[in-house]
Amino acid sequence: MFYHLGRFATRHRWLIVGLWMVAAVIALPFAPQASQVLRSGGFVSPDAESQQAINVLSEKLHVNTNIVQIIFESKKYTVEDPQFLQQTQAALAGLRGWKEVGQITSFTDNPRQISTDLHAAYVNVALTSDPNSSSLVLPEFQRRLHKMPDVQSMVGGGPVFYEDIQAVSESDLRRAEFLAFPFAIFALLFVFRSVIAAILPAVVGGCAVVVALALVFALGHVTELSIFVLNITTLFGLGLGVDYSLFMVSRFREEVAHGRSIDEAVAVTVATAGRAVAFSGLTVSIGLFGLTFFHINMLHSVGIGGIMVVLLAVIAALTLLPALLAMIGLKVNALPVRFPRFSKNKSVNGLSVVNEDELHHGFWYRLSHVVMRYPLRVFFPVLLLLIGFGLPFLWVRFSAPDASILPANVPSRQAYTVLQERFNQRETTPIIMAVQTKGDALSAENIKYLYDYVQRIKAHPYVERVDSIVSADPRFTLEQYQSLYSHPQFISDPYLSAFLKSSVAGNTLFVEVVSKYGMVDPHSQTLVQAIRNTDPGHGISVLVDGGTAGNIDYVNSLYTDFPLALLIVSLTTYIVLFLLFRSLVLPLKAIIMNTLSILASYGALVVIFQQGFLHQLLGFTPLGFVEASSPILLFCSLFGLSMDYEVFLLSRIQEAFWQTGDNTRSVAIGLQRSGGIITSAAVIVIVVCACFATADMLIVKALGLGMALAVIIDATLVRGLLVPATMRLLGDWNWWLPFSGIQRHPHGLAEFSAAPERSEVSTQDASDVQMGGKR
Structure with missing residues (x-):
C-alpha cells in the first residue's frame, strides 16, 4: 500500500504540491488568528462537586464569581487615615454606575479585606459580563480605574488571571518559534550538509503547523x-514535521545513492520510512487521544489539537514530501554546506558511501556489540538508574493551577503575591458551602437542624470560624435565632438584614468556613x-466549594480519569505495534522502555x-507542588x-532480521543504520522542546522541559543501552508469533530492503550518522 502511495505521489507530484500550496495560502490568514477563539480557562470539570456548588449559588442566590480584585496600597497612609479612603473612592469613581459593574464590595463593608499591616486593602468588583467575554471589558476597566498620587492600585482576580494566561501563552509561543526555527534549520544543515535537503523538513513542518x-x-x-492548544500544536507540528521529514529525506538520499531511479527511490522511501512514519504518527495520536477521555476541557482540547497537527504532519510527510522529492530529484543535494566531517567515507552524489566492511566499525555497531556481549551488566545498572531518576515522584504533591504559574511581572501574579504576603490568606480563601434544606430554610425546624450542623462544624479542631445565618452573632442562642427568623422582615440590625438577604433564598443558604490553615x-x-463526609441529616444536602475544595476536585477528576486513559492508550498502542512488528513481545518491550523514560x-x-x-537558572519561583495536569500531559x-524513535529503530532492526534471521546481528545492523539519524532527529526535538522550556507559563515550561529530558534519556540510555541489552537477553523471543495465519512480513516489503551489492550509504552527520551494510 505504501509503495503504491509513493508511486501515486510521483505520478501526480504537481497536483499534490499545488493542493498543499492552495491549502497553505488559504490557511495563512487564519492561522495567526487562532488565539482569538481560544479560552484561557478550562481547568474545572463540570461534574465536580465544587462546580455544582457554584452552579447552585449562582442560580439560587445570584452569587457572582466573575470578580476583579483591586488592591490599594500606600506607604504614606494607613487604611485608618481619611486620605486613604478619599483616594480609593476617587480611584473607583469611574467604575461606579458603569453598566459592566454589578456590585462593588469595599473594605469599608468588610474589614477582613484590610491587610495585617493596615497599609493595604482590596475591593471586590463584580462584573456583569459573561466570564468568557470578560477580557473584552478589562481594557476599559483599567482606563476607568483612576490613578492616585499617594495610593497605588493593582488588579487581580479570575478575569485578570485568565487574561494574563492568554497574553503570556501567546508571548511564550512567539519566543519559542523565534528560537526553535533557527536552531532547527542549523541542525538540519548540519545533518544533510545541503540547503535544499535542509529546507524540505522545514517546509513540511511549517505547512502542517x-x-x-x-x-x-x-x-x-x-x-x-x-x-494551550496553541503551544501543543506548534510543538508537535514543528517537532514531528521535521522528524518525519528527516527520516524520509534521509532514506530517499540513501536509495538514490544505491542507484535507484528517482521515482523508484521515492516509492521505496514511502514503502519503508513512510510506513514507519505512518505507524509512528498513529502511536503519537493514540497517546494524545488519551487526553480526550478527561472531563477537564484544557486537556480534552489539547488532545484534539495535538491529534490534528500530528495527522497533518503524517499526511504532509506521505504526500507533500514525496511529491517534492520526485520534483527535485538529485538536486536534493544542491547548495552544499561545508561542515567538518568525522569520517573518511567517500562521497557519491553528495552522500557518504560506506563499504560493507566499514559497517562493522561504526560507532553504533560497536556500541551494540559491547552491550550485547555483557547484557546483564548493562541492563540492571541502567534499569536501576532510570528507576532512581523516577523515585522523587513518590513524594509528589499535586495542586490546581493558580496565579503562581505566571511570571512575577504580570498583574494577576503581582496581586496574588500581595494577597499571600500582606493579607490573612485564610480569610481570602474560605471554604464555601451551598446548603439546601427540605422546605423553607428559615422555618423553626430547619433553623434548629442548621444550628446543630454548624455547631458540629465549628467543633472541628481545624476550623477558625463559620459565617452563616445561625452563627452570625456568637451571643445568640438557638431559640433567639428561631425567634429572629420567624419574622425576617422586622430585623432592625442593618448588617444582619443585609447578610440574611445575601445568604438565603428559599431553601438555599450560603455558608463560609474559615480554616486555621492556608488554602x-x-x-x-x-x-x-x-465537611463532605459529615452527614447533616434531616434532608439537608451540602455542596462544598472554595479554593481548597476546587483543588481536591481538580486532582481527583484528573486521576479518576487517568487509569482509563492509560489503559486504552497502552492497549491500543500494543495492537498498532503488533501489526507493525508482527511480534507479541516487541510491542510489550517498547511500551515498558517508553514508560521508564516517562517515569524519569x-x-x-x-x-x-x-x-x-535549578529554579534560578530556569527563571521561576518554586511552586512547592506539581501542577496536577503536568504528569498527564507528559504521559x-x-x-x-x-515511541516515535522506538518505531524507527525497531523497523530497521526488523528489516535486518528479515534478511539475516540472526537476532544479535540484526540489532547491531539496525542500530548502526538508524542510530545517527535518530540521534539527529532527537536533537532537533530536544531543541524545539527546550525552546518551549523558556516559557514564562509554568505549565508550558514543565511540558517543554519534561519532554526534552525524556527524549534525552530515551535517545541515550534507553535506545543506546537498554534496548540492545534487552533484545540480546530475549533473543529469538523478540520475534515470537504463535499465530500461523499471520504473515511474518508485510507482502512485498522485504524486497524494498534489498540494496545493490556495491555499497552502503548513510546521511552522515558529525557522529557517523547512519552507516549501512548489505540489506
Missing part, C-alpha cells in the same frame, strides 16, 4: 478550546473532606518544580513521541 492552526481557528468557533495546606484539605521525567518534575532545583505526549 499553518494548516493545523487554521483548523484550530475554525474548530474554535464550534467548540470551546483551551489557549493548599493538608490540614485544610482534611477539613474539606471532613516525572521525577524531574518533582525535583525541579516542587523542590526548586500522553511522551508516550507517542518516545
Whole structure:
C-alpha cells in the first residue's frame, strides 16, 4: 500500500504540491488568528462537586464569581487615615454606575479585606459580563480605574488571571518559534550538509503547523478550546514535521545513492520510512487521544489539537514530501554546506558511501556489540538508574493551577503575591458551602437542624470560624435565632438584614468556613473532606466549594480519569505495534522502555518544580507542588513521541532480521543504520522542546522541559543501552508469533530492503550518522 502511495505521489507530484500550496495560502490568514477563539480557562470539570456548588449559588442566590480584585496600597497612609479612603473612592469613581459593574464590595463593608499591616486593602468588583467575554471589558476597566498620587492600585482576580494566561501563552509561543526555527534549520544543515535537503523538513513542518492552526481557528468557533492548544500544536507540528521529514529525506538520499531511479527511490522511501512514519504518527495520536477521555476541557482540547497537527504532519510527510522529492530529484543535494566531517567515507552524489566492511566499525555497531556481549551488566545498572531518576515522584504533591504559574511581572501574579504576603490568606480563601434544606430554610425546624450542623462544624479542631445565618452573632442562642427568623422582615440590625438577604433564598443558604490553615495546606484539605463526609441529616444536602475544595476536585477528576486513559492508550498502542512488528513481545518491550523514560521525567518534575532545583537558572519561583495536569500531559505526549524513535529503530532492526534471521546481528545492523539519524532527529526535538522550556507559563515550561529530558534519556540510555541489552537477553523471543495465519512480513516489503551489492550509504552527520551494510 505504501509503495503504491509513493508511486501515486510521483505520478501526480504537481497536483499534490499545488493542493498543499492552495491549502497553505488559504490557511495563512487564519492561522495567526487562532488565539482569538481560544479560552484561557478550562481547568474545572463540570461534574465536580465544587462546580455544582457554584452552579447552585449562582442560580439560587445570584452569587457572582466573575470578580476583579483591586488592591490599594500606600506607604504614606494607613487604611485608618481619611486620605486613604478619599483616594480609593476617587480611584473607583469611574467604575461606579458603569453598566459592566454589578456590585462593588469595599473594605469599608468588610474589614477582613484590610491587610495585617493596615497599609493595604482590596475591593471586590463584580462584573456583569459573561466570564468568557470578560477580557473584552478589562481594557476599559483599567482606563476607568483612576490613578492616585499617594495610593497605588493593582488588579487581580479570575478575569485578570485568565487574561494574563492568554497574553503570556501567546508571548511564550512567539519566543519559542523565534528560537526553535533557527536552531532547527542549523541542525538540519548540519545533518544533510545541503540547503535544499535542509529546507524540505522545514517546509513540511511549517505547512502542517499553518494548516493545523487554521483548523484550530475554525474548530474554535464550534467548540470551546483551551489557549494551550496553541503551544501543543506548534510543538508537535514543528517537532514531528521535521522528524518525519528527516527520516524520509534521509532514506530517499540513501536509495538514490544505491542507484535507484528517482521515482523508484521515492516509492521505496514511502514503502519503508513512510510506513514507519505512518505507524509512528498513529502511536503519537493514540497517546494524545488519551487526553480526550478527561472531563477537564484544557486537556480534552489539547488532545484534539495535538491529534490534528500530528495527522497533518503524517499526511504532509506521505504526500507533500514525496511529491517534492520526485520534483527535485538529485538536486536534493544542491547548495552544499561545508561542515567538518568525522569520517573518511567517500562521497557519491553528495552522500557518504560506506563499504560493507566499514559497517562493522561504526560507532553504533560497536556500541551494540559491547552491550550485547555483557547484557546483564548493562541492563540492571541502567534499569536501576532510570528507576532512581523516577523515585522523587513518590513524594509528589499535586495542586490546581493558580496565579503562581505566571511570571512575577504580570498583574494577576503581582496581586496574588500581595494577597499571600500582606493579607490573612485564610480569610481570602474560605471554604464555601451551598446548603439546601427540605422546605423553607428559615422555618423553626430547619433553623434548629442548621444550628446543630454548624455547631458540629465549628467543633472541628481545624476550623477558625463559620459565617452563616445561625452563627452570625456568637451571643445568640438557638431559640433567639428561631425567634429572629420567624419574622425576617422586622430585623432592625442593618448588617444582619443585609447578610440574611445575601445568604438565603428559599431553601438555599450560603455558608463560609474559615480554616486555621492556608488554602493548599493538608490540614485544610482534611477539613474539606471532613465537611463532605459529615452527614447533616434531616434532608439537608451540602455542596462544598472554595479554593481548597476546587483543588481536591481538580486532582481527583484528573486521576479518576487517568487509569482509563492509560489503559486504552497502552492497549491500543500494543495492537498498532503488533501489526507493525508482527511480534507479541516487541510491542510489550517498547511500551515498558517508553514508560521508564516517562517515569524519569516525572521525577524531574518533582525535583525541579516542587523542590526548586535549578529554579534560578530556569527563571521561576518554586511552586512547592506539581501542577496536577503536568504528569498527564507528559504521559500522553511522551508516550507517542518516545515511541516515535522506538518505531524507527525497531523497523530497521526488523528489516535486518528479515534478511539475516540472526537476532544479535540484526540489532547491531539496525542500530548502526538508524542510530545517527535518530540521534539527529532527537536533537532537533530536544531543541524545539527546550525552546518551549523558556516559557514564562509554568505549565508550558514543565511540558517543554519534561519532554526534552525524556527524549534525552530515551535517545541515550534507553535506545543506546537498554534496548540492545534487552533484545540480546530475549533473543529469538523478540520475534515470537504463535499465530500461523499471520504473515511474518508485510507482502512485498522485504524486497524494498534489498540494496545493490556495491555499497552502503548513510546521511552522515558529525557522529557517523547512519552507516549501512548489505540489506
